[in-house]
Amino acid sequence: MSSDAPSPSSSSRAPRVAIVGATGAVGEEFLRVLHQRAFPMTSLKLLASPRSAGKTLPFGDQTLTVEALDADAFHDVDLALFSAGGSISREYAPLAVAAGAVVVDNSSAFRMTDGVPLVVPEVNPDAISDAGIGLRDGLDAGIIANPNCSTIIMLLAVNPLHRFAGVERIVVSTYQAASGAGAAAMRELEQQTREALAAPGGTGQVVSQDIFGQQYAFNLFSHNSPLQSGGYNQEEMKMVHETHKIWGQDAERGSGAAPDRIRTGITATCIRVPVMRAHAESINLTFRDECSEIKASALLKDAPGITVQDDRGANAFPTPVQASHQDDVFVGRVRRDLSQPEGRGLDLFVCGDQVRKGAALNAVQIAELLLEKRTADR
Ligand SMILES: NC(=O)c1ccc[n+]([C@@H]2O[C@H](COP(=O)([O-])OP(=O)(O)OC[C@H]3O[C@@H](n4cnc5c(N)ncnc54)[C@H](OP(=O)(O)O)[C@@H]3O)[C@@H](O)[C@H]2O)c1
CATH class of the missing domain: 3.30.360.10 (Dihydrodipicolinate Reductase; domain 2)
Known part of the structure; x- marks a missing residue:
């Protein structure tokens, strides 16, 4: 799968996903967790700094190419998984939300912000729907924060x-x-x-x-x-x-x-x-x-x-x-x-x-909750 070659087996309703910070410790774990859990996706976009543009990373038996993060990166993204540090989240997560994406952020940038749910799925899963954030019409794009590991x-x-x-x-x-x-x-x-x-x-x-x-x-x-x-x-x-x-x-x-x-x-x-x-x-x-x-x-x-x-x-x-x-x-x-x-x-x-439960897995579990909620509300 790549951003320009969506998997033919993906449901058209499955989200288009981006990983911001894909080349990092958490980013690479995101790739493993998404693949192992067969997270439904229409496309998967890998974003990192310009230093990593063109680098390739494995996703199952596929090879995906990393793109440089820029302000236009989110026009074709429904779900953005951020793990590139607080300053990148502060600058780009609002742009992703403005483009219509739900952001799950691993940095500390928004954890204590009022209105941003801070979620451990085993502990407070309902905080997401309480905040009105979701992946379907009628619910808002928005930021969900992953707690500190x-x-x-x-x-x-x-x-x-x-x-x-x-x-x-x-x-x-x-x-x-x-x-x-x-x-x-x-x-x-x-x-x-x-x-x-x-x-x-x-x-x-x-x-x-x-x-x-x-x-x-x-x-x-x-x-x-x-x-x-x-x-x-x-x-x-x-x-x-x-x-x-x-x-x-x-x-x-x-x-x-x-x-x-x-x-x-x-x-x-x-x-x-x-x-x-x-x-x-x-x-x-x-x-x-x-x-x-x-x-x-x-x-x-x-x-x-x-x-x-x-x-x-x-x-x-x-x-x-x-x-x-x-x-x-x-x-x-x-x-x-x-x-x-x-x-x-x-x-x-x-x-x-x-890196796994303290970051990538917890964030993917949050994304799974968003998908479950969407299915239940249909
Ligand atoms: N490591 C953990 O266990 C853990 C746990 C919970 C939360 N977190 C949080 O997750 C975030 C990432 O942590 P990490 O451990 O994965 O760090 P890391 O290994 O240093 O990776 C940082 C990632 O951010 C990217 N990045 C740096 N500058 C960028 C820029 N200007 N534009 C776009 N991408 C940029 C890097 O891309 P390049 O490779 O191109 O530089 C890399 O992909 C941090 O906010 C951290 O606090 C980490």
Whole structure:
């Protein structure tokens, strides 16, 4: 399939899709997810910077050519999946909407904008129709925001417990992979690892420090996003504000996700670790109502998008390597927090592929919700 050669098997009603940032870590994952899920499309347009114009990328057994993004790119697009950073989204997403497209945006540009739904399909799917955004006549073109990857991974695990017992407080520490900072960061971790291993005298010192400005291989450091007043960095505050928005939207609908509109206290510490792909998170919860370890495990086993991996006998719990390239978020170490009254506190350890569920898959699931809604309304 390409923009000038639509697949003959595509339904004429299937959307014409564009990926903005197709050559990036998330963009290439978009291609894999769309193909694996056989997402219905009339055409698929790949957009990136002028540097990548003419480059080819595989889509199943086809080869698609990348085009340079420009202001006219969206005249033949119904659904635009953006993953090219905040400044590109701020400039081009409004143009895509003006041309009639629904935008699903992976950047942080519009996440906290009033009227822009911030959606995790397993948590607050109705936020999309509440915003009146859709892929058919009578519904609006508009922007739907994909939450931050660490927020998505945390909420997949915590939301089922919140629905049951009301989470009053979350203390979360993240262990974030290189891929969260894009394709160039992955290349730098690889390069630094080679340099550190080859360094004379085993000093382990590295030369290539273009992305993070410090040694990443065999090291870890506080998340590279800008620090804010008060000492939290942006990534940490995204987890706080985005969770409040997502749960707040749901509570306003009265769907019971946040009983009595609990405004959960959240504090986060975000750390980069030299893992290539998939984030991990240690999560401590305080509940309003009782939630035992056994009940929590049962709720998590029944929850969509979760695989419970919690084998104490074998000391086998989630790892980033196992979670890589998987749709599900893996949850383990489910245990009572001994410092809190019984039933009121739990600890969890969670791993999820943030390029996939934290970005491309979540966005494609949002697009699938748009298609389901269109079919249901016909
Ligand atoms: N990586 C993750 O796990 C993750 C998770 C959630 C959200 N996100 C968000 O998704 C977005 C992309 O992240 P990424 O990790 O995929 O980054 P990346 O690997 O660095 O890819 C960036 C993409 O943006 C394109 N781009 C850069 N400048 C452009 C321009 N002037 N015009 C058009 N395209 C341009 C690049 O094209 P060229 O190749 O031509 O430069 C590339 O396709 C970011 O907003 C990020 O915050 C990432």
